Amino acid sequence: MFWRLFIYRVKVLLRNRVTLFWTFAFPIVLGLLFNLAFSSLDEAGQLETTSVGIISKNNEKTEAFEKVLHSIKKDGKSIYQSKRMNQNQAAAQLAEDKIAGYYQIDDEDVSMSVSQSGVPQTIMKEFLNQYVQRTAEVETLLTSGAIQPQDLSADMFVEEDFVEEVHVSENYSIKSFYFFTLVGMSIMYGFMWGLKNANDQQANQSSNGIRLSLIPKSKLTVSSANMLATLLVFYVLNMIILAVYRFVYQVDFGDRWSYICLVYFLGCLATISLGTLIGNAFSKLTYQQKLSIGLSVSMAMSFFAGMMGSQTVKYWIDQHLPLLGRVNIVNVISDSMYQLFYYESLKPFYQNLIWLSGFAIVFILVNVFFERKVQYDSL
Template identity: 25%
Template sequence: MFFNEFRYNLLTTLRDRHFIMWLILFPMALGSLFKAAFSDIYENDIKFSPIPTAIVQTQKDDIFKEVIRSVSKGKDALLKVTYADSAEEAEKLLKDGKVAGVITKDGTLGLTVASNGMDTTILKAFTDRYLTEEKLIKDTLEKDPMKLPALTAALKDDLKTVKKVRLTDGVSDPYITYFFNLLAMVAACSSVTGLNVVMQNQADQSPLGARKGCSPTPKLISTLAVLAGCWLTGMMCTAISVSFLAFVLKVDFGSRLGFVYLAAMMGGIMGTSMGFMIGSLVKESYEKKNAVAMVISLGGSFLSGLMIADIKPDIMEKAPLVNALNPTAVVCDSFYYLNLDAGYDRFIGKMVTMLVMTVLFTAVGFIFTRRKKYAGL
């Protein structure tokens, strides 16, 4: 009996066009828009990449050549160098937008740029530093050549005083939070599937519920079977969303993708249970139950930062209890801590919170649906 109820609910849910639209296709479309909107911003304005630079060297200078070679190699290269045979060739590259600046070395060091920006600032700082150190070396050669090795060693040590240290192995893209919120929204919107638990087991809600009221199958078994089917559906929706973002849109979730799946599916179970509770508390038609579920889900998504990223930190500062009680924010925080922290303590804390919320929502749903009597149908 349990398996038949479970299988029937799963099949009917998967055939629901509204379910397919809002829990599978809509997140895919929104995720694609996020990817198109934010990927270029991160790549162009935030993520550092070697600066394309044209080099024109008309006089032999081994020191300059070695410096350029050292700053244009390795994974932390500062420059992406293109050597030009003449100033005219370099200027054409600059005019065509193929390089950000032109460095010339013809006795003196010169820099030509097309516009202001971060790349221009970095190139200016690089050339200024080179000129300063070149003067130091020349002055030392003129006044006391014996000090040249000590000066060279000091300059090399100075270059090592500042180095890049990663505080976490997570993704540094600040726009990844929008994708975290998208997955949290899918989990919360799974509440619409949880409404089926009530609709299919209350005789005054649907013809199917009326038939089940006359069925010899115990109501507890029937409710558990439908709820289990809804849980599985919620898990499938979130897993599909994670897979689409990670493997189709190539969103980088870091090295803990398995835990991202785990948190998303736990969020889907919690969202489904929230829908079960909403369906049992709202004593109206399916349309009104669905409207309440969507308002709560999308309202929670808004407060967790899906529409305005800065709203969540403001709420955390002024009303932290709101974030703690917002199921969508809890799911989003689990992804955030998974990406930010080296350990798993805060991530596990959010998983436990989702489990507690699931138990609470499910318990309330059972309390308000058990032993319901009908004067007439």
């Protein structure tokens, strides 16, 4: 009976065209738009050296910043040529187009000024965004004690080690950075499948739920078969999406494919379970109302993960409210992909795996609690 339910559920899921569109076709189309929008940014290596100015108000921070800036190279040649100057000199050279822009480094922040919009200026901005994020992650790791200071300095910010181990010089890809967040959002859409499961299992929500409640099998057997079928379908769909991103859109995800597949599996399990939880917890609402709740949560998580041009918000959260970033499934998935691509050490990645596993376990246990206690009156 279990496998009959499983096969039946797979057939039902594959006939749901609306959910298939939003969880399969939509991420592929959105990925195409990302590819068209961000591919040109990865042509930095084909650009001639970009001259930038630096206004320093903190010598120690400036030296660290310049070391990272100069480590981005193509064929052994640094993409950026920097020169320290004062405010008046920077403004004058920027007005005369002698520099693409300038960075201002003080005790609290690193800011950037440009006079026009172009590929060099866009690359400067993206470099600054990632530098700020990396710095925030370093501070978080130091605070948590996950990595010792000497390990971080050797692993990330010292001359060739930064370029070789973090893969910034040869594999540095702005497009990949944005696609990592897109991966998180597309996996987050798995809540739709879980929500559909909950809706089809509840007798007060659908005719299918009425029929399932009458069969001589426990609710746990039915929900387990539905969950396994949904996980299989959604995971396979995401593997196809990943293949499209990698081989059609030429997105570089690195070479740690076993870990990437594990992130996908745990992410799919967690988001499907979350969708089922939304369906079980808000059983008195209509399906469309529960779907709206799930979409709102997904959009909020995507925004705080930097999906919609909100990288500054994401970096601020990582630095000041790290727990908020940890409970954001989209952020945890995108950070996991980011860490697998850039980091040699897997310690931060393992922490994210623990969080994803924890989400899945908690959601499943709460769903079991809801499904065991639900009862329907016989009329």
